[in-house]
Amino acid sequence: MTDASPLVSVSDLSVEFGGGRRAFRAVDGVSFELMRGETLGVIGESGCGKSTLVRAVLQLLRPAGGSVLFKGRELTRLGGRELRRMRHQMQMIFQDPRSSLDPRWSVGKTLREPLAVHGIASGREADRLVDEMLEAVALPSSAGTRYPHEFSGGQLQRIAIARALVVKPELVVCDEPTASLDVSVQAQVVNLLSELQERFGLTYIFISHDLAIVRHLAHRVMIMYFGRVAEILPSEDIAPAARHPYTRTLLSAVRDPASAIQRRARTLDIAPAEALELPLLQPDGCYYQMRCAHAEARCRSVTPTLDEVEASHSVACHRWRSLAQGTAA
Numbered sequence: 242m243t244d245a246s247p248l249v250s251v252s253d254l255s256v257e258f259g260g261g262r263r264a265f266r267a268v269d270g271v272s273f274e275l276m277r278g279e280t281l282g283v284i285g286e287s288g289c290g291k292s293t294l295v296r297a298v299l300q301l302l303r304p305a306g307g308s309v310l311f312k313g314r315e316l317t318r319l320g321g322r323e324l325r326r327m328r329h330q331m332q333m334i335f336q337d338p339r340s341s342l343d344p345r346w347s348v349g350k351t352l353r354e355p356l357a358v359h360g361i362a363s364g365r366e367a368d369r370l371v372d373e374m375l376e377a378v379a380l381p382s383s384a385g386t387r388y389p390h391e392f393s394g395g396q397l398q399r400i401a402i403a404r405a406l407v408v409k410p411e412l413v414v415c416d417e418p419t420a421s422l423d424v425s426v427q428a429q430v431v432n433l434l435s436e437l438q439e440r441f442g443l444t445y446i447f448i449s450h451d452l453a454i455v456r457h458l459a460h461r462v463m464i465m466y467f468g469r470v471a472e473i474l475p476s477e478d479i480a481p482a483a484r485h486p487y488t489r490t491l492l493s494a495v496r497d498p499a500s501a502i503q504r505r506a507r508t509l510d511i512a513p514a515e516a517l518e519l520p521l522l523q524p525d526g527c528y529y530q531m532r533c534a535h536a537e538a539r540c541r542s543v544t545p546t547l548d549e550v551e552a553s554h555s556v557a558c559h560r561w562r563s564l565a566q567g568t569a570a
């Protein structure tokens with residue numbers, strides 16, 4: 242029988258940074274569920290809170306409020322020791338393998354270390370698991386005696402993936418794992434992640450700026466805007482299904498490379514640092530109102546809730562029904 246309960250269930254999660262007048266919510270009331278074996282893509286421009294969200298899910302930073310259930314356990318209430326005991330079940334793969342791998346450690350040592358730290362295996366058993374994992378990421382077992390400087394960027398990311406998976410996690414958070422790689426090897430790494438998901442029954446949260454990569458890998462995509470969820474929808478047919486004006490902007494061919502903060506600073510003719518005065522960016526009502534061609538009075542006063550459009554598709558926009566019909570009314 243398959244287990245139909247979600248692996249991860251996040252509700253109303255918030256993270257605050259700064260204090261006093263500068264306090265702002267980098268993650269603001271985010272809710273989603275993640276089923277076993279599923280990949281949730283997380284998309285949104287720089288600074289919208291993607292990394293902060295996943296760190297709060299994994300309790301690498303403590304949220305200001307909300308709940309994270311992992312296999313039914315409330316992670317936000319666990320102490321440090323209990324969390325450490327569960328840590329191997331939740332692993333993370335970072336953008337730049339060069340900065341996440343210790344150059345002084347052989348690949349073998351890099352992979353054996355987490356097995357020792359989590360008390361999973363040592364000696365021959367650890368060597369066996371390391372060889373199995375090198376094979377899984379398509380590196381020869383001779384790679385074990387070599388050092389990071391002997392590998393290309395793509396190979397280093399395979400090593401970082403092997404290190405995350407050697408402890409047999411259930412949830413793997415990938416934070417832009419292909420962003421530092423040449424375009425030619427990005428697809429290889431994405432395909433590898435996909436194969437490994439199948440082989441080891443992994444559940445992924447996959448952060449990216451690149452909607453094309455996310456569409457390829459993810460079952461559902463979550464679009465974030467300034468710490469909030471704008472829309473969550475199945476990754477096939479995103480274009481016809483998208484309801485949020487921001488999702489539609491992301492899908493359109495015209496891409497504005499400037500971040501919202503830079504844009505806001507330009508509009509107001511102030512320094513980007515001042516634009517970080519978040520009340521400007523996090524006004525009453527919908528945060529997207531300043532960029533939205535469809536904003537009306539209630540968008541400036543009432544925060545939109547995440548409404549269900551249909552199964553697996555939710556949107557936080559007051560106007561999604563009228564926009565869906567293509568009417569301006």
Ligand SMILES: Nc1ncnc2c1ncn2[C@@H]1O[C@H](COP(=O)(O)OP(=O)(O)OP(=O)(O)O)[C@@H](O)[C@H]1O
Nearest residue numbers: 258259267285286287288289290291292293294450
């Ligand atoms: N430790 C911190 N202290 C204060 N502010 C922070 C901290 N970490 C992140 N922030 C701020 O929180 C917001 C969200 O940052 P975050 O790194 O989560 O965004 P992101 O979507 O992952 O961006 P990117 O795509 O550039 O990695 C940003 O405004 C950032 O400046």
